[in-house]
Amino acid sequence: MLADRDFHATERHRKLLQYLIDEFFAGRSGRVKAYTIAIDVFGRPTSFEPATDPIVRVEVSRLRAALAQYHETVGEKVKLRIELPKGNYVPHFAARDRPPIPSKIVITPAEMSRKPEEQIAIPSLVQPKRRRFTLVAGAVAGAAAMAGAIYLSVIERFPWQPVLSAKPTIVIAVPAASGADGEEQRNATDYLVHALSHFSAVRTLTQIPAAGVDGSSQGGKEYRVSIAYGVSPNEHRVTWQVVDPQTHEALRAGTAKAAVDSDDARAVQEKLLARLARSLAGEEGVIVSLEAAGQLVTPSLGYGCVLLAYVSLARIDPEGLASAHTCLERSATYQAVDAHVLASLAMVLVATGEASASPTAAARAMELADKAVALAPQSSQSYVAQMQARFVTGDMEAAFLSGRRAAALNPLDDAIPARLGLLLFVSGDYSEGVRFARVAEVGCKYLHHDAALTLALEDYRNGKYREALTRARQLANPADTVVNILRMAAVGQLGPTRETSTAVDELRWNKSGMPRSVESELAARGYAPDLITLLVDGLGKAGIRQSAVTSNARS
Incomplete structure (x- = not known):
């Protein structure tokens, strides 16, 4: 039946x-x-x-x-x-x-x-x-x-499965206003729907489903988003609100504006709404954050694990990555052909360092990413996973092709050029890496971690040690190995201070892992030899020769 x-x-x-x-x-x-x-x-x-x-x-x-x-x-x-x-x-x-x-x-x-x-x-x-x-x-x-x-x-074909969460659904309220203001509002709504459709973390609907029709994906939560778009001679302004349709609770709200400069009105509108789409459905967007928080309160398999991985990857959270890894492994047993689950699992294997430490894990990450691309060839996340898996196996050129494909599929997601730019930079293609970091920087309220790290490394490479140290301080995270190495190296170039010992304390290696030298750690991450030499020189001036570093969290 x-x-x-x-x-x-x-x-x-x-x-x-x-x-x-x-x-x-x-x-x-x-x-x-x-x-x-x-x-x-x-x-x-x-x-x-x-x-x-x-x-x-x-x-x-x-x-x-x-x-x-x-x-x-x-x-x-x-x-x-x-x-x-x-x-x-x-x-x-x-x-x-x-x-x-x-x-x-x-x-x-x-x-x-x-x-x-x-x-x-x-x-x-x-x-x-x-x-x-x-x-x-x-x-x-x-x-x-x-x-x-x-x-x-x-x-045998339809085994009973546990409840599997699905990706959330965003329903965009279609304005009913008429006249010039109504036309402007409808144009803004149409472009927001277009922008959101680039992000695979959510499903987007353009109208409220009829009574009795379940518009959300099976197991997924529904969010209603309403916007009010206003235009004045000097600026464009969009006010937005995210509402839970079951409780009618306003979950998040905000206002964004953009000055009218040399760009035409259409370009200003698209820039403003693209930024709103990122803040809603991006890697650390409102919807992703709400769903990830719900996953912590009420754990589930399926897409909840994917969102947990998104947040943990963005924050370089070792405990979160470990939880996401376990969750995704269990989900994969029930959803062996779910591209989102497979791609996220591949990215987590790379992020935790398993893929760089074990050829078997690297081969599995590659297999998962390739399968995700085959299942969802229009998903930018599948290609991001493939890029990272290829990079860790040493297939650099193929990795960069996958990254460029991901960027073409979703030009609105700043995380893609940020990640691609960092891999290009550490492999030795410095100018191209910085170019992609600058692309990720345009129009963003908060610069993505990988783009910020790329620019910090570029400052250090060019002898701008104080600027590099400032950027590294802004990224400070005890679990972020490379950022802490960069902090120590920059301090060493400027003259040892108390900050050196603080950064060393934050690099204490996990008791369950084997320590390795800074050179080995950076080489395992694909860093170019000349960049490693520059960083080790700064560490030497800080009085650190062969510091053991942890390999349980990746940048």
């Missing part, structure tokens, strides 16, 4: 039916309640209250209607009818030429396997009708056996 195109049910209803059937054949139908369905199938929190949230009642009613429509459509082609009687969540099976099984008689596989002496007691009230009961029981056994055979043949 699940594979039949005539069964017009949503993914949510298919998952619900699969769950009810699974519980029936496990002999647990008696334990299935609205609360357990809400938690196990719809991903509701443990604080779910069936009395105040009718989701289970509504969705079961819709599934019941979908089943009835299916059996009416297929007619005699299907010999077994599956029904959901009102009043409980126990599926009933009936042969096409027999009446439905009475709702008060439920035969589970556990009961069918009883020995003769363990027969279920029959109340005395029905004893005079033993012959009729025997006939009904025979029909039940036959129907259940047939259902079991069908179930076992289908379950």
Whole structure:
């Protein structure tokens, strides 16, 4: 039935039916309640209250209607009818030429396997009708056996899965205003939708779904975004708000503006709305941050792991990366063809240093990234993962091709040129690396870590040690190995201070890992020999010769 195109049910209803059937054949139908369905199938929190949230009642009613429509459509082609009687969540099976099984008689596989002496007691009230009961029981056994055979043949292709979160959905409120202001507002809304469509972290809809239609992706949360766009002779201004449609709570709001300079009005509008799209759906955008925070409160497999990886990668958070790694590995067992999961897992393997430390891990990262590209050739994140995996295996030129492809697919994501620029720079292509870092810098409120590190390394390479130190201080993070090396080297060039010992303390290596020299650490990250020499020279002037560094977090 699940594979039949005539069964017009949503993914949510298919998952619900699969769950009810699974519980029936496990002999647990008696334990299935609205609360357990809400938690196990719809991903509701443990604080779910069936009395105040009718989701289970509504969705079961819709599934019941979908089943009835299916059996009416297929007619005699299907010999077994599956029904959901009102009043409980126990599926009933009936042969096409027999009446439905009475709702008060439920035969589970556990009961069918009883020995003769363990027969279920029959109340005395029905004893005079033993012959009729025997006939009904025979029909039940036959129907259940047939259902079991069908179930076992289908379950291999549609195994029961845990609740898997999906990417969130942004619904852009379409303005209803008329006249010149209304036209300006609609143009702004259209371009915002276009800009958001470049980001694979979210799905974007342009109107509120009709009543009864679930517009969000299965398991994904929906956010409503409204904007008010205003134009004056001197500036363009956009005011925005993100609302939770279930609670009507305003989650985030803000205002952005851009001065009208030599650019035409259209260019100013596009620049302003591209910045808004990044702040909503970018690597550390509003929606990604809200979803990642929810993942910490209510962990789930699937896209929640992807978002956790996004945030951990952006913040260079070793604990977050370890959690994301475990989460993504488990998700990959259920979603072996999910490009987002595979690409994120490849990036985490590179970021944690596993891929550079182990040829086996490097080969696996490469395999995951290649598969992600094959599954989602229009996803910029797939190519970013491929770029990083290729770089760590030493295939530099191929890595840069993947990075340029990613940048072409999503020219609005500043993280892509920032990451590509850093890899180009550390490999020795200094001018091109700086060029991409400058591209990432344009129009951004906060400069991406990799772009800032590229510019700091460029300052150091050019002898601008104070500027390099200032940038490194702005990036200070105990887990950021290269930034701390750069801080010590810049301080050494300027003259040792107390900051040197502070940076050394922040480079204490993980007890579970093997320490290696600065030269080895930087070489493992693909740094060019002349750049390593410059950094080691600064460390020597700071009084540090062979400092062991940690390799549990990557830049």
